[in-house]
Amino acid sequence: MTNPVSTRTPGRRTGPLTGVRVADFCWMGVGAVATRLLADFGAEVIKIEDRTRVDMPRRLPIYKGQGKALSYGEELSNPDPNMGGLFNNYSRNKLGVTINMRTPEGRELADRLITKSNVVTENFAPGVMERWGLTFARLQQLNPSIIYARMSGYGHTGPHTEYRSYGPVVQAVSGLSHISGLPGREPSGWGLSYMDNLAAYYNSAALLMAILHREETGEGTEIDVSAVEAGISLLGPVILDVKVNKRSTRRDDYPTGNRLEHPHAAPHGVYPCAGTDRWAAIAVLDQSEWDLLVDVLGSPDWVNDPMFCDQESRFAHQDELDTHISAWTLTRTPHEVMDVLQARGVRAAAVQTAEDLSEHDPQIAFRGTFFELDHPVIGPALFEGMPMQMSRTAPDNWRSAPLVAEDNDYVFGELLGLSADERGELLDKGVI
Amino acid sequence: MSEQAIDHSHDHSGVSGRTPYEGLRIIEIATEPGGEDVGQMMVLMGADVVKVEPPGGASGRFIGPFVGDEPDPENSLNFWFYNRGKQSIVLDLTTETDRDRLHVLLEGADVVITSTSAVESAALDLRAESLSERHPHLIVASVTAFGLTGPWADYKASELISLGAGGPLMSCGYDDHSIPPILPGGNQSAHTAAAFGHIGILLALLDRRRTGLGQVVDVSVHEAAAVTCELANPYWFYPRVNVQRQTCRHAQPTPTSPALFQCADGRYVYFALVLADTKPWHSLVSWLGEYGLEADLGDPEFAEVSHRQARFPHIQGVVEVFFLLMDANTAYHEGQARQLPIGILNAPEDLFDDEHLAARQFFVPVDVDGVGPVPFPGAPFRFSAFAAADPGPAPHLDENSLSVLSTTVSAAAPTTGGQ
Numbered sequence: 001m002t003n004p005v006s007t008r009t010p011g012r013r014t015g016p017l018t019g020v021r022v023a024d025f026c027w028m029g030v031g032a033v034a035t036r037l038l039a040d041f042g043a044e045v046i047k048i049e050d051r052t053r054v055d056m057p058r059r060l061p062i063y064k065g066q067g068k069a070l071s072y073g074e075e076l077s078n079p080d081p082n083m084g085g086l087f088n089n090y091s092r093n094k095l096g097v098t099i100n101m102r103t104p105e106g107r108e109l110a111d112r113l114i115t116k117s118n119v120v121t122e123n124f125a126p127g128v129m130e131r132w133g134l135t136f137a138r139l140q141q142l143n144p145s146i147i148y149a150r151m152s153g154y155g156h157t158g159p160h161t162e163y164r165s166y167g168p169v170v171q172a173v174s175g176l177s178h179i180s181g182l183p184g185r186e187p188s189g190w191g192l193s194y195m196d197n198l199a200a201y202y203n204s205a206a207l208l209m210a211i212l213h214r215e216e217t218g219e220g221t222e223i224d225v226s227a228v229e230a231g232i233s234l235l236g237p238v239i240l241d242v243k244v245n246k247r248s249t250r251r252d253d254y255p256t257g258n259r260l261e262h263p264h265a266a267p268h269g270v271y272p273c274a275g276t277d278r279w280a281a282i283a284v285l286d287q288s289e290w291d292l293l294v295d296v297l298g299s300p301d302w303v304n305d306p307m308f309c310d311q312e313s314r315f316a317h318q319d320e321l322d323t324h325i326s327a328w329t330l331t332r333t334p335h336e337v338m339d340v341l342q343a344r345g346v347r348a349a350a351v352q353t354a355e356d357l358s359e360h361d362p363q364i365a366f367r368g369t370f371f372e373l374d375h376p377v378i379g380p381a382l383f384e385g386m387p388m389q390m391s392r393t394a395p396d397n398w399r400s401a402p403l404v405a406e407d408n409d410y411v412f413g414e415l416l417g418l419s420a421d422e423r424g425e426l427l428d429k430g431v432i
Numbered sequence: 433m434s435e436q437a438i439d440h441s442h443d444h445s446g447v448s449g450r451t452p453y454e455g456l457r458i459i460e461i462a463t464e465p466g467g468e469d470v471g472q473m474m475v476l477m478g479a480d481v482v483k484v485e486p487p488g489g490a491s492g493r494f495i496g497p498f499v500g501d502e503p504d505p506e507n508s509l510n511f512w513f514y515n516r517g518k519q520s521i522v523l524d525l526t527t528e529t530d531r532d533r534l535h536v537l538l539e540g541a542d543v544v545i546t547s548t549s550a551v552e553s554a555a556l557d558l559r560a561e562s563l564s565e566r567h568p569h570l571i572v573a574s575v576t577a578f579g580l581t582g583p584w585a586d587y588k589a590s591e592l593i594s595l596g597a598g599g600p601l602m603s604c605g606y607d608d609h610s611i612p613p614i615l616p617g618g619n620q621s622a623h624t625a626a627a628f629g630h631i632g633i634l635l636a637l638l639d640r641r642r643t644g645l646g647q648v649v650d651v652s653v654h655e656a657a658a659v660t661c662e663l664a665n666p667y668w669f670y671p672r673v674n675v676q677r678q679t680c681r682h683a684q685p686t687p688t689s690p691a692l693f694q695c696a697d698g699r700y701v702y703f704a705l706v707l708a709d710t711k712p713w714h715s716l717v718s719w720l721g722e723y724g725l726e727a728d729l730g731d732p733e734f735a736e737v738s739h740r741q742a743r744f745p746h747i748q749g750v751v752e753v754f755f756l757l758m759d760a761n762t763a764y765h766e767g768q769a770r771q772l773p774i775g776i777l778n779a780p781e782d783l784f785d786d787e788h789l790a791a792r793q794f795f796v797p798v799d800v801d802g803v804g805p806v807p808f809p810g811a812p813f814r815f816s817a818f819a820a821a822d823p824g825p826a827p828h829l830d831e832n833s834l835s836v837l838s839t840t841v842s843a844a845a846p847t848t849g850g851q
Contacts, residue, residue, distance in 0.1 A: 085670030172775030179617035189680035387655030
């Protein structure tokens with residue numbers, strides 16, 4: 001299923017978003033993931049970059065075939081912008097152009113592109129688009145039915161509009177970090193920019209709603225999605241508990257780590273397995289599931305201890321219970337624990353690494369969640385696909401991420417009608 | 433966005449004033465939060481959602497927390513969170529009579545949301561493909577633990593299981609790896625899958641406008657988690673390394689410095705020291721200087737990135753002391769005023785007092801019988817062309833059977849050959 005590198009020329013797309021053209025000013029995580037969904041389903045997403053300040057994921061040190069793995073924050077001093085794996089992952093199926101928005105000619109070119117587009121997207125710090133004159137009112141002058149999606153940390157109104165944020169800051173401010181951890185310790189929060197993904201998915205949905213609305217009414221709209229507000233929407237029932245029951249989450253027994261308070265489940269935890277830093281998760285929610293677990297364990301004597309006689313007793317004695325469960329898991333691999341328990345109907349999982357997902361997960365493999373595309377510089381690589389299968393609609397995965405300025409000729413030439421001479425002049429002047 | 437606020441309460445300039453979900457009829461058989469949250473997002477934007485509950489009520493009604501800690505299926509805050517503004521009817525889908533009633537409802541519906549696994553739905557004669565074949569216009573959105581097909585399709589899951597198998601859990605926890613990975617709070621595997629369920633329905637609605645046909649949208653919670661690991665998968669796809677979890681900051685191939693700082697009031701702020709950029713460095717040093725706590729960081733040699741990087745632990749120590757001497761809110765707002773990306777670790781109860789959220793009218797009061805007004809999170813999407821809906825509280829069990837079943841059955845009678 002690898003596409004040959006030779007078929008990188010933009011052509012007719014397939015999918016429910018065919019005919020939607022996006023002037024995409026997004027960069028970093030949230031925006032790039034949000035517009036990727038549109039590109040996957042047939043929209044012509046034209047990613048606009050600045051040659052002198054390429055998108056950050058192009059620079060992050062996630063490279064193939066590198067001797068030593070570098071962490072985010074250990075960027076090379078002058079990396080090849082076409083090597084970046086994260087950019088490839090985020091910007092597949094998009095077209096790539098360069099415009100220097102700090103020049104009047106660049107801004108004029110952007111205006112022409114917006115006139116030929118139906119959607120404009122951005123996730124800059126507040127004020128950047130305004131500095132370029134790109135307010136909703138101005139975009140409506142260029143194109144009366146335009147959809148203008150603005151993705152930010154705090155939203156575009158309110159006293160903290162200008163606050164700086166990225167995933168971990170959003171997770172902190174929205175409460176998601178505080179509700180995650182062991183009681184009596186600092187929060188463990190999230191080990192990833194969860195909100196870069198979730199705010200992106202919410203932005204994708206908002207864009208699709210706006211596109212549906214325009215199809216039904218002919219009317220465009222401005223969209224304002226605040227990642228912090230999306231994060232609060234994701235807190236779950238605890239946001240009602242603190243208000244209705246006036247319960248503080250700054251209490252000694254909160255958060256509950258891997259233990260489940262509602263309902264009282266036990267065992268419910270992450271248990272050590274054979275191997276270094278390998279773990280399995282087990283969740284027993286009621287008596288019938290406990291009976292199944294006991295059966296798999298071979299009905300050892302300790303299960304007859306009165307402190308394990310019913311669900312409430314087990315919940316009250318989780319420390320003792322977990323010692324027994326850990327002794328059983330410790331001699332097995334995470335996947336052995338998962339398979340033997342799931343075969344009997346007990347909820348269990350190998351706590352999988354990224355390597356496990358790619359190499360050892362038969363479900364991911366069967367469903368084709370990850371797929372491969374070729375790239376002229378990187379070569380064949382895996383991509384995170386759609387976590388769903390639709391019976392009539394499939395993603396149109398036609399190309400890996402664009403090289404810097406790869407589609408300047410197509411977009412500025414074929415779409416906007418600039419001659420080769422005109423394009424050459426703009427290139428010489430540093431406009432494109 | 434200029435001066436015009438996009439908010440929940442004011443007039444919108446749209447010509448139609450209607451949301452794209454107005455007039456959409458959704459039947460929700462789902463009882464798992466991954467399905468229920470899809471219906472919830474669509475209610476918030478104006479859809480009409482009928483929740484089909486089994487006799488006795490949906491399982492979510494029996495999950496706490498409860499109002500006043502008194503278990504009561506009408507007072508589950510878990511149920512309230514996922515079922516605002518829905519209508520409730522009871523059908524016993526194990527009986528043919530009620531399955532017939534369901535099909536009458538589906539004939540007049542646009543979308544059905546289910547969370548029933550392949551095995552369970554086959555037993556009930558409600559397989560997604562069968563529903564789609566019988567009602568070709570219908571969008572059948574299924575959100576299940578592992579999806580409807582594949583070797584793990586019959587495996588059982590829960591929040592902990594899904595984030596564990598799906599990958600995000602392995603990135604979350606503490607620097608000390610004798611502590612297992614720690615589950616992030618708030619049903620996030622369900623919420624992640626629901627986000628895709630919502631997207632899938634929107635794509636299917638767009639497709640149906642062109643073709644007149646609905647389709648099956650088969651969302652897997654497992655896969656939704658697996659594509660929501662941020663850097664972990666690219667680090668495997670490219671340099672082929674597994675990232676290692678670290679306390680409340682990005683899991684990475686190699687250890688990085690702590691980003692959580694405790695403040696004088698015991699609360700925390702998140703701040704990742706990035707020494708390579710000059711502007712934030714100077715902002716930080718001048719801020720420290722205002723309190724006389726910059727130590728030697730104002731010395732000229734610290735202008736050099738390499739000098740700063742070589743003294744990272746020293747700088748980290750100075751910053752630790754600095755934050756320990758101020759409360760977290762001061763650190764947050766003063767830092768942000770200096771354009772430093774600092775986040776306070778709010779507790780959920782803090783959010784109701786946040787001036788920014790208040791100005792945006794994010795929380796909306798919902799009048800709940802016997803309890804009074806309860807602030808719920810508002811819609812997480814804002815549009816200038818139309819406003820979010822203002823749904824009421826979660827329904828009482830079977831609250832709407834009479835109205836829903838009588839109107840639907842009579843309206844649908846001609847197309848189903850009469851009842």
